[in-house]
Amino acid sequence: xxxxxxxxxxxxxxxxxxxxxxxxxxxxxxxxxxxxxxxxxxxxxxxxxxxxxxxxxxxxxxxxxxxxxxxxxxxxxxxxxxxxxxxxxxxxxxxxxxxxxxxxxxxxxxxxxxxxxxxxxxxxxxxxxxxxxxxxxxxxxxxxxxxxxxxxxxxxxxxxxxxxxxxxxxxxxxxxxxxxxxxxxxxxxxxxxxxxxxxxxxxxxxxxxxxxxxxxxxxxxxxxxxxxxxxxxxxxxxxxxxxxxxxxxxxxxxxxxxxxxxxxxxxxxxxxxxxxxxxxxxxxxxxxxxxxxxxxxxxxxxxxxxxxxxxxxxxxxxxxxxxxxxxxxxxxxxxxxxxxxxxxxxxxxxxxxxxxxxxxxxxxxxxxxxxxxxxxxxxxxxxxxxxxxxxxxxxxxxxxxxxxxxxxxxxxxxxxx
Ligand SMILES: [Zn+2]
Numbered sequence: 001x002x003x004x005x006x007x008x009x010x011x012x013x014x015x016x017x018x019x020x021x022x023x024x025x026x027x028x029x030x031x032x033x034x035x036x037x038x039x040x041x042x043x044x045x046x047x048x049x050x051x052x053x054x055x056x057x058x059x060x061x062x063x064x065x066x067x068x069x070x071x072x073x074x075x076x077x078x079x080x081x082x083x084x085x086x087x088x089x090x091x092x093x094x095x096x097x098x099x100x101x102x103x104x105x106x107x108x109x110x111x112x113x114x115x116x117x118x119x120x121x122x123x124x125x126x127x128x129x130x131x132x133x134x135x136x137x138x139x140x141x142x143x144x145x146x147x148x149x150x151x152x153x154x155x156x157x158x159x160x161x162x163x164x165x166x167x168x169x170x171x172x173x174x175x176x177x178x179x180x181x182x183x184x185x186x187x188x189x190x191x192x193x194x195x196x197x198x199x200x201x202x203x204x205x206x207x208x209x210x211x212x213x214x215x216x217x218x219x220x221x222x223x224x225x226x227x228x229x230x231x232x233x234x235x236x237x238x239x240x241x242x243x244x245x246x247x248x249x250x251x252x253x254x255x256x257x258x259x260x261x262x263x264x265x266x267x268x269x270x271x272x273x274x275x276x277x278x279x280x281x282x283x284x285x286x287x288x289x290x291x292x293x294x295x296x297x298x299x300x301x302x303x304x305x306x307x308x309x310x311x312x313x314x315x316x317x318x319x320x321x322x323x324x325x326x327x328x329x330x331x332x333x334x335x336x337x338x339x340x341x342x343x344x345x346x347x348x349x350x351x352x353x354x355x356x357x358x359x360x361x362x363x364x365x366x367x368x369x370x371x372x373x374x375x376x377x378x379x380x381x382x383x384x385x386x387x388x389x390x391x392x393x394x395x396x397x398x399x400x401x402x403x404x405x406x407x408x409x410x411x412x413x414x415x416x417x
Contacts, residue, residue, distance in 0.1 A: 003021045003032070003034065003069075004018045004021065004034075007034065010107075011097070011107060013036075013096045013097065014039075014096070015038060015039050015042035015043075015045075015096075016036050016037065016038055016039060016042070016078075016096070017036070017037055017038075017039055018034055018035070018036060019034070019035030019036060019037050020035050021033070021034050021035070023072070026063065026073065026075060029073065030072065031072055031073040031074065031075055032069060032072045032073070032074040032075070033063070033074075033075050033077050034066070034074065034075070034076055034077065035076075035077050035078070036076050036077065036078040037078075038081065043055070043083075044081040044082070044083035044093035044094075045083065045093055045094040046083050046085035046087075046088055046091055046093070046094065047091050047092065047093065047094040047100075048085065048087070048088040048091060049085065049087060049088060050094065051085065051087075052083075053083040053084050053085040053086070054083070054084045055081050055082070055083065055084070056081070056082040056083060056084040056090045057081070057082050058079050058080070058081050058082070059079055059080045059081070059082065059092065060079060061077050061078060061079040062077070062078060062079070062080065062103070063075040063076070063077055063103065064076040064077075064078065064097060064098050064103055064104070064105045065103060065104045065105060065108055065130075066097075066105045066107060066108055067105075067107060067108050067111050068128070073129070076097060076105060078095070080092050080093055080095065081093045099141075102137065102141075104134055104137065104138065106141070106410065108138070109137070109138035109141050109142065110138075110142060110409060110410060112124060112128060112130070112134065112135050112138035112139075113135075113138045113139045113141070113142040113402065115127070115128065116135055116138065116139050116402070117402060117403060120386050121135045121136060121139070121399075136395065136398075139398055139399070139402050140398050142402065142407070142409060143398050143401045143402050143405070143407060145407075145408075145409070145410060146401070146405060146407025146408055146409065147401065147405070147407065149407075149408050150405070150406075150407055150408055152186075152204070152208050154179065154182065155177050155179065155182075155186065155208060155211065155212070156179060156211055156212060156213040156214070157177065157178045157179045157212070157213060157214040157215075157216075157368055157372075158175055158176060158177055158178060158186065158212060158214070158215055158216070159175070159176045159178045159215075159216035159217070159239065159372060159373035159376065160173065160174070160175055160197060160215065160216065160217040160218065160223055160227075161173075161174045161175075161176065161218075161242075161373055161376065161377055161380075162174065162192040162218070163377070163380055163381065163384070165384065165393065165396060166393075170190065170191070170393065171190075171191055171192040172188050172189070172190060172191075172192075172393065172396070172397070172400075173188065173189050173190075173191065173192045173193075173196040173197060173200070174187070174188050174376075174380060174400070175187040175188070175197075175200050175204075176372070176373065176376040178214075178216060178368065178369065178372035178373060178376070180368075180369060182406075183372055183375070183376060184404060184405055184406040185376065185380075185400055185401060185404035185405045186200075186204075186405075187200045187203065187204070188397045188400055188401070190393055192220075193222060194222035194223070194225060194226050197222070197223055197226040197227070198226055198230070201226065201230040201231070206230075209230050209231045210231075210233065212231045212233070212234040213233075213234055213235065213367075214234060214235050214237055214364055214367070214368050215227050215231055215234045215235070215236050215237070216237050216238075216239040216242075216368070216372070216373050217236060217237075217238065217239070217242070218238070218242040219238050219242065219243070219246075219350065219354045219357065219358075224236065224357070235360050235363060235364055236357055236360060237357070237360045237361050237363075237364050237368070238354055238357045238358045238360070238361065239361065239373050239374075240317055240361070240371075240374075241371070241373050241374035241377065242373070243351075243358065244310075244314075246347050246350065247309075247310040247313065247347055248279050248310075249343075250306060250341075250343035250344050250346065250347050251278050251279065251303065251306040251307055251310060251343075252275065252278075252279070253343040254302050254303050254306045254341060254343050254344070255271055255274070255275065255278055255303040255306075258271060258301060258302050258303050259271050259272070270295075270296065270299060270301070271296075271301070271303060274292070274296065274303075277289055277292060277293055277296070278303055278306075278307050281311075281314075282311065302340075302341055305339065305341055305344075306341055306343070306344050309332075309336055309339070309341070309344055312332065313332055315328065316328055316329060316332070317361075319362065320362075320365070321362075322359060322362045322363070325359060325362050326355070326359055329351060329355060329358070329359070330352075332348070332351075333348045333349075333351055333352050336348040337349075376404070379403070379404055380400060380404065383399060383400055383403045383404065384396065384400075
């Protein structure tokens with residue numbers, strides 16, 4: 001009796017009542033089974049049109065897994081009616097606690113999905129004694145619901161990013177909303193092609209696209225073209241994070257060839273295991289790393305020259321005035337083109353080519369945060385690390401929406417955890 005009272009407090013279904021409660025074996029373990037009956041005179045609902053129809057017949061009882069109580073698994077037991085709909089014929093009725101053929105209740109799916117945000121899906125399955133598949137379906141349900149019910153109101157700043165997945169064999173293009181206080185993953189799509197981004201704009205719609213003020217992106221031509229075409233009113237900003245990543249790639253290239261050269265010349269390999277040293281900002285180095293960096297700086301190495309050029313360029317971002325920034329950029333490019341560091345020269349040429357878009361950063365300054373895309377990128381990588389066991393891209397996309405999409409959940413289930 002008490003269990004029924006509690007259940008009615010938690011979740012009450014308009015056209016159904018809780019019946020008797022018993023303990024019985026389900027799959028070899030004792031579980032709590034709660035009967036459900038339709039309210040007298042209630043009519044079954046057609047799953048296609050949500051209209052009530054007449055009762056055709058009743059199917060055998062089914063169990064629907066509900067939230068566990070104390071250490072017992074709990075199930076609703078119900079014999080679904082088949083409804084005769086004038087329009088859709090004979091169908092199994094729609095139920096308020098579960099959908100389709102799913103044997104896990106919506107309430108339990110939401111509960112599982114919330115835990116799957118805190119733990120990996122594998123751990124969630126283990127702790128709640130269920131299967132990975134059940135957790136996956138729960139997260140997918142919650143994500144599908146969230147995507148269908150979210151609002152795209154107020155999205156005026158977006159960032160386009162891409163991450164390598166599955167050990168770099170594949171890419172995911174990601175689009176974030178980067179408005180202050182409203183950062184979230186908006187969209188993801190396989191590969192990093194112009195058509196990938198086109199697909200985003202197609203789904204986002206022309207009305208939403210017309211409201212965009214800023215679009216942060218990489219300087220890749222395919223993206224730039226699509227952005228100019230689909231959101232011509234928006235200021236396309238090449239963001240700091242993506243630009244500095246090009247510098248790091250160049251330094252890494254120089255270091256690799258230098259290491260090869262040192263080895264070929266049979267010299268002491270002073271650059272051995274120094275990769276991170278060169279990629280980190282000096283203020284992020286530990287005391288020991290700073291000392292080691294000091295030693296390296298005394299040597300006349302190409303890697304170090306590249307490192308110093310990058311550090312010099314960091315000043316660019318501190319300028320407040322557009323024309324000073326432009327002048328600095330020109331100077332830096334000219335100086336770099338006089339060196340013999342081919343990868344760095346490539347960066348310089350690229351900066352010169354995209355100068356107007358890079359300088360857009362100063363036009364947007366004070367209005368958009370430079371770290372937003374980088375922050376989201378870090379979160380994506382953390383989720384990917386936590387999400388080991390995702391064998392397909394689809395799974396990974398669902399996990400990313402779940403963790404970073406700030407998606408709405410079915411309202412009435414807020415009290416569960
Ligand atoms: Zn119908």
